Each structure stands twice: as C-alpha cells, then as structure tokens.
Amino acid sequence: MSRALLRAVISSLRGGSLLHAQAVAFLMFVAFFPALIFLAGVVALVAPGWEDLLQDFRLVLPPGSRRAVVDSLLQISGRSSELLLAGALGTIMLGSQLMFSLNRIFGSIYGREEQGGFWWKQLRAVAMVLVTIIPWVAVSLLVVFGKYLRSWLVQELGVGFARPVRILWTMGYYALAFLTATLVLAALYFFLTPNHRHGWHDVLPGAALAMFLWWIVTSGFGFYVSRVAIYNVLYGGFAAAIGLLIWMYLSAVVILIGAQFNHEMAQVRDSSPS
Numbered sequence: 001m002s003r004a005l006l007r008a009v010i011s012s013l014r015g016g017s018l019l020h021a022q023a024v025a026f027l028m029f030v031a032f033f034p035a036l037i038f039l040a041g042v043v044a045l046v047a048p049g050w051e052d053l054l055q056d057f058r059l060v061l062p063p064g065s066r067r068a069v070v071d072s073l074l075q076i077s078g079r080s081s082e083l084l085l086a087g088a089l090g091t092i093m094l095g096s097q098l099m100f101s102l103n104r105i106f107g108s109i110y111g112r113e114e115q116g117g118f119w120w121k122q123l124r125a126v127a128m129v130l131v132t133i134i135p136w137v138a139v140s141l142l143v144v145f146g147k148y149l150r151s152w153l154v155q156e157l158g159v160g161f162a163r164p165v166r167i168l169w170t171m172g173y174y175a176l177a178f179l180t181a182t183l184v185l186a187a188l189y190f191f192l193t194p195n196h197r198h199g200w201h202d203v204l205p206g207a208a209l210a211m212f213l214w215w216i217v218t219s220g221f222g223f224y225v226s227r228v229a230i231y232n233v234l235y236g237g238f239a240a241a242i243g244l245l246i247w248m249y250l251s252a253v254v255i256l257i258g259a260q261f262n263h264e265m266a267q268v269r270d271s272s273p274s
Helices: 002-014 017-046 051-060 066-076 080-110 118-157 159-192 200-227 231-271
Strands: none
Touching: 002 231, 017 080, 017 118, 017 231, 080 118, 080 159, 080 231, 118 159, 159 200, 159 231, 200 231
C-alpha cells in the first residue's frame, strides 16, 4: 500500500493531475457560491429573523474567506425564497459542469472513455450534485443549530455535564463530518469513473486518503493564512477570493491523488496472482 501511495503521488505530480486540478478548482470556485447562497436560503427559511445564525457559517468555510463570505450573506439573508431559487439553479448548473470535469479526469487516470448518451450523462451529473450538496447542507445545519441543541442537552442533564457534552459534541461533529465527506468522495470515485469495474471497497481507501490529506492541507493553509500570509496587503478586496481559490486548488489536488491511489491499488490487485 505504501508503494501504491508513493506511485500515486508521483504520478499525480508528473502527470496532468496538477493541470487538471486547476480546472477543477475553478469549477469548484464558481459552484461554491450558489451552493452557499442555497444554504443561506435554507437557514433563512427554517429560522426566519435569525440572521445571526449565519455567523456560525465560519466553522464550515475555508480559512481566509470566512469573514468576507459571512458578511456578504448577512446582507442578502432577508430574501429566503430568492436565495433558495437562485442558489438551487446555480448549484445544479455549475455543479453539473464540475461533475463532467471530474468524470473526464477520472477517465484519463484510469485510461477509459465515457460511454452513454447525452441525457444519461446529464442525469448522472445532476444526481451527483445532489449527492454532494445534500450531506454538506445537513452537516452545515448541524453546525449552525448545534449550539442550541447542545445548550438544551446541558439544561436537561445539568450544568455539571456541560464540559462532557461539549467534548463529546465536538468529537461527534468532527467524526460525522469526516465520515460524511469520505462517503461523498467515495461516491464520486465510484459513479464518475467511466465504465467502472470496481466495488465500494475499492474506492473507499482513496476517499479516506484524500480526506486525511485534505485535513492536513486545510490545517496547514489555515495556519499560513492566519500567521504568514499578507493577502490583504497584496490583493486588497480580492484577498478572500484569492485565498478561497488557492484552498480549492489544494483540495482538488488531494481529490485527484485519491483517485490516482485507487487506480494504483486496482493495478496491484489485477497483477497479483489469484
């Protein structure tokens, strides 16, 4: 497995994965804001008048863009129906383009070409957008409303349980977020690989690896943004957008490394004696 991991990283760096990651990052960037608008619309619809809840979105946003994004959402949070409609349409249209791009890139990694009609591809792309966006919205809502549920639990159990509830809640949230994201990535690897001949157990290792690398990249980038970067000086009002785009590029790289790792593991299995 260690050799497969090393080959996956080397193949990604030597091959076209870094170039592909630029295209994926751009599509992630343009699809991210409609998805965020849709999420803000859901919050505004579920809890009208509670615009301050959007402040908690900082926990689910990439480092370097949290304040600017939240401030923008607060300015438009009073129009829940418009947010829902515009966000849903934008997410489906732009997100489907992201799925098309991932489908082609996974095909190049595995050396396969996509088969199937136009409408089948469109339907699958929309379905994968829903597979991606619904868990993200659910976990984000858990973050937004979680502190109220946690406060209710403390009131029911007693003040003496405040610390254990907070610790267990934090551990449970991160475990749920990691598991959800890993399963979503596995679904992308499973359904978007052209003419796949693998099972779920074949794509889960790459998804888990991508999530582990993503956690390292996000933590490192967060440290860099908060301690080292001078985006505000260099880019002014574009600082948040530049930071978000860089983070998405790094995320795209680890997603493609995960796909390459699955491919390397598949080659190992195919070459091993039965």
